[in-house]
Amino acid sequence: xxxxxxxxxxxINDAADSLHRVAKVSFGGTIREINxxxxxxxxxxxxxxxxxxIALNVVDAEEAEKVFDYLRQMDDASGxxxxxx
Amino acid sequence: MSxxxxxxxxxxLPISDxxxxxxxxxxxxxxxxxxxEKMILPTFSSDFSNNLHDSAVFEIxxxxxxxxxxSYVVRPIQFPGGDIGTLAINGTINDxxxxxxxxxxxxxxxxxxxxxxxxxxxxxxxxxxxxxxxAGVKLITGDTKVVDRGKGDGIYINTSxxxxxxxxxxIEPRSVVAGDAVLVNGDLGRHGIAIMATREGLSLETRxxxxxxxxxxxxxxxLSAGIDIHCLRDLTxxxxxxxxxxxxxxxxxxxEIEESHLPVREDVRGACEILGLDPVYVANxxxxxxxxxxxxxxxxxxxxSRTVSGFTPVRIGSVLxxxxxxxxxxxxxxxxxxxxMFSGExxxxxx
Amino acid sequence: MKYLxxxxxxxxxxxxxxxxxxxxxxxxxxxxxxxxxxxxxxRSGIDRLLPDKITILHGPGCPVCVTPVHIxxxxxxxxxxxxxxxxxxxxxxxxxxxxxxxxxxxxxGSDIRIVYSPLDAVQIARDNRQKEIVFFAVGFETTAxxxxxxxxxxxxxxxxxxxxxxxxxxxxxxxxxxLSAPENRVNGFLAAGHVCTVMGYHEYxxxxxxFRVPIVVTGFEPLDILQGIEMLIAQLEKGTCRVENQYRRAxxxxxxxxxxxxxxxxxxVTDRIWRGIGMIPRSGLTLKEKYRRFDAEVRFxxxxxxxxxxxxxxxxxxxxxxxxxxxxxxxxIRCTPEKPLGATMVSSEGACAAYYRxxxxxxxxxx
Numbered sequence: 001x002x003x004x005x006x007x008x009x010x011x012i013n014d015a016a017d018s019l020h021r022v023a024k025v026s027f028g029g030t031i032r033e034i035n036x037x038x039x040x041x042x043x044x045x046x047x048x049x050x051x052x053x054i055a056l057n058v059v060d061a062e063e064a065e066k067v068f069d070y071l072r073q074m075d076d077a078s079g080x081x082x083x084x085x
Numbered sequence: 086m087s088x089x090x091x092x093x094x095x096x097x098l099p100i101s102d103x104x105x106x107x108x109x110x111x112x113x114x115x116x117x118x119x120x121x122e123k124m125i126l127p128t129f130s131s132d133f134s135n136n137l138h139d140s141a142v143f144e145i146x147x148x149x150x151x152x153x154x155x156s157y158v159v160r161p162i163q164f165p166g167g168d169i170g171t172l173a174i175n176g177t178i179n180d181x182x183x184x185x186x187x188x189x190x191x192x193x194x195x196x197x198x199x200x201x202x203x204x205x206x207x208x209x210x211x212x213x214x215x216x217x218x219x220a221g222v223k224l225i226t227g228d229t230k231v232v233d234r235g236k237g238d239g240i241y242i243n244t245s246x247x248x249x250x251x252x253x254x255x256i257e258p259r260s261v262v263a264g265d266a267v268l269v270n271g272d273l274g275r276h277g278i279a280i281m282a283t284r285e286g287l288s289l290e291t292r293x294x295x296x297x298x299x300x301x302x303x304x305x306x307x308l309s310a311g312i313d314i315h316c317l318r319d320l321t322x323x324x325x326x327x328x329x330x331x332x333x334x335x336x337x338x339x340x341e342i343e344e345s346h347l348p349v350r351e352d353v354r355g356a357c358e359i360l361g362l363d364p365v366y367v368a369n370x371x372x373x374x375x376x377x378x379x380x381x382x383x384x385x386x387x388x389x390s391r392t393v394s395g396f397t398p399v400r401i402g403s404v405l406x407x408x409x410x411x412x413x414x415x416x417x418x419x420x421x422x423x424x425x426m427f428s429g430e431x432x433x434x435x436x
Numbered sequence: 437m438k439y440l441x442x443x444x445x446x447x448x449x450x451x452x453x454x455x456x457x458x459x460x461x462x463x464x465x466x467x468x469x470x471x472x473x474x475x476x477x478x479r480s481g482i483d484r485l486l487p488d489k490i491t492i493l494h495g496p497g498c499p500v501c502v503t504p505v506h507i508x509x510x511x512x513x514x515x516x517x518x519x520x521x522x523x524x525x526x527x528x529x530x531x532x533x534x535x536x537x538x539x540x541x542x543x544x545g546s547d548i549r550i551v552y553s554p555l556d557a558v559q560i561a562r563d564n565r566q567k568e569i570v571f572f573a574v575g576f577e578t579t580a581x582x583x584x585x586x587x588x589x590x591x592x593x594x595x596x597x598x599x600x601x602x603x604x605x606x607x608x609x610x611x612x613x614x615l616s617a618p619e620n621r622v623n624g625f626l627a628a629g630h631v632c633t634v635m636g637y638h639e640y641x642x643x644x645x646x647f648r649v650p651i652v653v654t655g656f657e658p659l660d661i662l663q664g665i666e667m668l669i670a671q672l673e674k675g676t677c678r679v680e681n682q683y684r685r686a687x688x689x690x691x692x693x694x695x696x697x698x699x700x701x702x703x704x705v706t707d708r709i710w711r712g713i714g715m716i717p718r719s720g721l722t723l724k725e726k727y728r729r730f731d732a733e734v735r736f737x738x739x740x741x742x743x744x745x746x747x748x749x750x751x752x753x754x755x756x757x758x759x760x761x762x763x764x765x766x767x768x769i770r771c772t773p774e775k776p777l778g779a780t781m782v783s784s785e786g787a788c789a790a791y792y793r794x795x796x797x798x799x800x801x802x803x
Contacts, residue, residue, distance in 0.1 A: 002470070002471075002472060002499075002575070002576060002578035002579060002628065002630040002631065003472060004578065004630045004633070004656075004686075005440075006437070006438065006439035006440065008438070017592075019585065019588055019589060019592065020589070027437065028437045032552070035553075035555055035582075035585065037585055037694065037698070038581055038585075038692055038694040038695040038698065039692070039694070040694065047438065047439060049630070049633060049686055051578055051579065051582065051630060052525070052552065052553045052554060052575075052579055052582045053552055053553020053554070053555045053556065053582055054553070054555070054581060054582040054585060056578065056581075056630065056633045056634060056686075056692060056695065057633050057686055057692050059439055059685050059686060060684065060685045060686070061685075063684035063685040064439060064685035066684065067443075067659065067660075067663060067682075067685075068442070068448075070663075071448050071451065071452070
């Protein structure tokens, strides 16, 4: 369940309290205001997972690559050379 | 039980579900289809009603003419890329063009709500004039009514149009044959998302403008190049999916489209992703599908890209033989799934 | 779009499928409990590309589907009140209560608004102080922080015209209920990634151990799901029952502690009725005493009536994996998305609706 979509933070409006801290987040160019109360560490340029108007977390860029490392290993193991991702 | 025949009339719609009209009955999806099939068409049945198309074609003194009508109730009445006036002209022109008819004359009925600013009305009238001029049609008759404040969304417009058919092709769903290619003239979903972005409660910021555009010049250029057009359909409410399902049903054929070939702009996709919408169901106002022989695809694409700037025509699928009508989409993983008409309005979802 | 497109790569998907086929030596039944995963699986056709030996069941993974009839009835009752703006996610509009749905209540003139976020409903409350604003707070653990945050904002701003109709449910108790059922045939679970983004996955460890089932926290794109399945099959073939995490870019073992703090500040755990399944102990959330005045049920004095469901609908068995939508005699005939008998046909994420939309029975036979 629970549609959560990765988007990139392009602007942060720091509020007086963390509860109202919001960002403009771009989803492929469409922008929506997303609340950052649950991701105080989020910075401009980060990708966050947005669900019903709040950021659930900051996408871990390093971990995101690992699934592809794994697939590359599969490629190597099977001896086929495929184009780079 | 009363003797008045009206009281004995048994409404064929599943009344237990929806005893009154819902917005979804006008959404271009299944509920609207049901309303047409069960109530409207049987009431007014004629030779025309079993070949449903965007406009009706008839012959007078050896001349083939097309007639169509459409009402415009869009909210907001002004939106990025156009307004209700632009839509009211282009929409009706497009319905004529989809029969291969050159649009000639239009009528316009304005229903104005008390309190509508004169300035807004003026802007809308200017949009209508401009759209009509661009398409080379004349608005020659009309009507104006005013309703009490609160009884309308500022302005509703109805336009009817008459066009002339100057070729011998039969451009209609029944001319579609297995082996035909299916083209679309450009990217999908811009109009629907541009409108939806302005809704309170969704508050999306986009640079997406409605794709609202007149389509006759594209059709004309295909016709004059001798392209053997089998069928045309403009994609409006209900999106690509509903248009294809309707055509497949009337032609009793199987249409298969490739998911990876569907053109959708990145920002439109972004909006669809966060709202949980499928671009094949999102409304368009300047897009149409073309059914034509496979051998003429590349020429048609070349002509379409040349005539209208901003159109990026692509082939999205083919017509196949089938023992019953259906539309399938081949997923990026190569599995065909059934594409259905949407049940009603497409609603943003969370899960 | 970054972090979406690369996980939809067909070449890598077919590689992953080969890999799964190589690993599978026996029959396995696995269950996902997430409407988003149901959607991806059926839409992309993953279920038909997997080896025949693997059966995928779609569990109670859609909060819209499991919202009980009596709560929908309360929503309809509230939405009909004058001087009240009823806000909801679009999904809930078509869910039938015992007599009607929100769409038809809207058609009769009620002010019902679809919002993207509960925080948008708070904004509507700020802008309409002379009216009551009720937000229909459905969802799993993923949605609970946003619903909770709406109340927190209203509380801090002394916004007295805002309240929630709460129907929050929790995933682990549902898994436990499924695994405890005598007819259970699930060998392993794909756990819903976004629930775990919030909650982490330590709650699943005792379940994996107690019932001897492997659980893999999995994302939502085709490659995520295929990798999740591969990890699960690897464990099943080896006979291990660990909790593993496929969705590492979004999930850590502890989850999001800030979001969890919002939950523990706002909500108490409570028993909840799941549509189609029945009461599951300690499977839901309710607003704490301190925030009780933001609870629409208390605020408007709504009764406790529980309504029974359509007797023909087998959505409960479908949600528990004991039936497939195609096994239901009403499927596609007396039960369609236009005229649903049960919630699994209503929500676009419901298993029946997904089957109906993408895999009509006839296509299944001929294709």
